[in-house]
Each structure stands twice: as C-alpha cells, then as structure tokens.
C-alpha cells in the first residue's frame with residue numbers, strides 16, 4: 001500500500017478520488033524506485049516494448065556511430081551507459097535498469113501522465129520501505145501508446161540524420177555487391193555500378209560478409225580499383241536521390 005510520507009495518508013487517484021487507485025482505470029504506472037520495478041498500470045504489459053524500441057534503435061546508432069540526443073533529462077545518461085557497455089560486434093545493447101526507469105517515467109510524463117502528489121512510499125515489510133512514483137492519466141492506454149510512438153519516432157529521426165556508409169560487402173560471381181547502412185544495394189556490373197534490390201543472400205554469392213566493424217574501411221580491399229571505391233562512395237553519399 002502506497003502512502004504519502006508527509007501526511008501519512010493513503011494515496012487516492014488524483015483524477016477520480018478512488019482509494020483503490022490501481023483499479024479505477026487511471027493508473028499509467030506504479031514504480032518502485034528503490035527496487036527499480038514497475039508494479040502495475042497501463043505500462044506494465046508494455047515495458048518490454050519500450051525497452052525493445054530503445055535497444056533496437058540504440059544498436060543501430062552504435063553500429064553506425066551516430067549520437068542521438070533526445071531532450072530528456074535521463075537520456076544522456078542512458079545513452080552513455082549503453083555506449084560504455086557496448087563492444088564492437090555486439091548484436092545487443094545493455095540498458096541500465098535504474099536509468100531506464102527514470103527515462104520511462106519522463107517519457108510517460110511527456111506523453112501526458114501526471115505524477116501523483118506527495119512523497120510516496122510503500123512501507124512494505126520491516127526494513128523494506130520503497131520510494132514510489134505513481135503516474136495517472138484520464139486515458140492511460142493512450143498515454144502509453146503515445147509515449148512508445150514518440151520515443152520510437154524521435155530516436156529514428158536522429159538515426160536518419162546519420163550519413164549512410166557501406167556496412168557490408170559480398171561477392172557474387174566475383175563481382176562485389178555493396179550494402180549501405182540505409183538498406184540500399186549496389187552491384188558492380190559490366191557497365192559500372194548500379195543500384196539493385198537483393199532480397200535473398202544465397203551461397204552462390206559468397207561464403208560470408210566482407211565487413212568488419214573493427215575495420216570499417218576494410219570493404220575497400222574487396223574492390224578492384226580506386227575508381228570503383230570512388231564510385232561506391234559517390235553512390236552511398238547520394239542518400240535519397242535514387243529511392
């Protein structure tokens with residue numbers, strides 16, 4: 001049971017006044033700040049989505065070296081900790097649970113949730129008093145959907161600002177095929193480089209990707225000549241022209 005430490009009174013829903021605030025349909029999230037847990041509310045079942053969005057887009061940022069800068073207080077810390085925990089070649093991102101919780105609360109507030117007033121604590125058992133945050137809204141599911149949407153769009157927008165680069169190269173009957181970080185493919189044909197669509201990588205193409213995150217320029221070694229490299233760089237830089 002969560003109470004206001006200053007008044008000693010039980011918390012009620014600030015929207016409808018219900019004593020059973022977890023059951024009145026206005027709870028966006030109930031967060032145990034001491035134990036870094038979400039205990040209920042509309043965000044409860046969608047927490048995984050929230051962290052997946054951030055993990056996936058952070059990974060893209062880390063792989064292409066772009067630096068997202070969202071205007072939330074907890075964001076710089078969240079990004080720095082993800083960056084510190086990331087090693088080249090990792091295909092996952094580690095997020096610090098405590099910072100992630102602070103960020104989630106901020107994102108929910110930004111999307112329209114209001115924090116319940118007072119210094120909230122959950123006395124729990126002996127020696128287990130937790131500091132609590134309760135977020136409320138008229139329509140919690142809308143707030144949660146808006147929060148997930150906003151954060152996904154904001155992070156992806158930052159990603160698009162990063163210039164494209166060659167992220168993989170493979171050989172197809174000894175001809176180099178280049179994939180760019182923004183998902184375009186170029187193939188070296190008889191009449192020079194052209195943009196193509198590749199929907200499936202088959203064994204006839206090559207036994208592996210010629211790309212090494214430790215040596216991002218290494219793909220150049222797979223091309224025949226300086227002019228090939230220059231042509232690929234020109235095509236890659238032409239981000240949207242050929243879409």
Ligand SMILES: [Zn+2]
Pocket residue numbers: 013014015016017018021024025026027
């Ligand atoms: Zn209510």
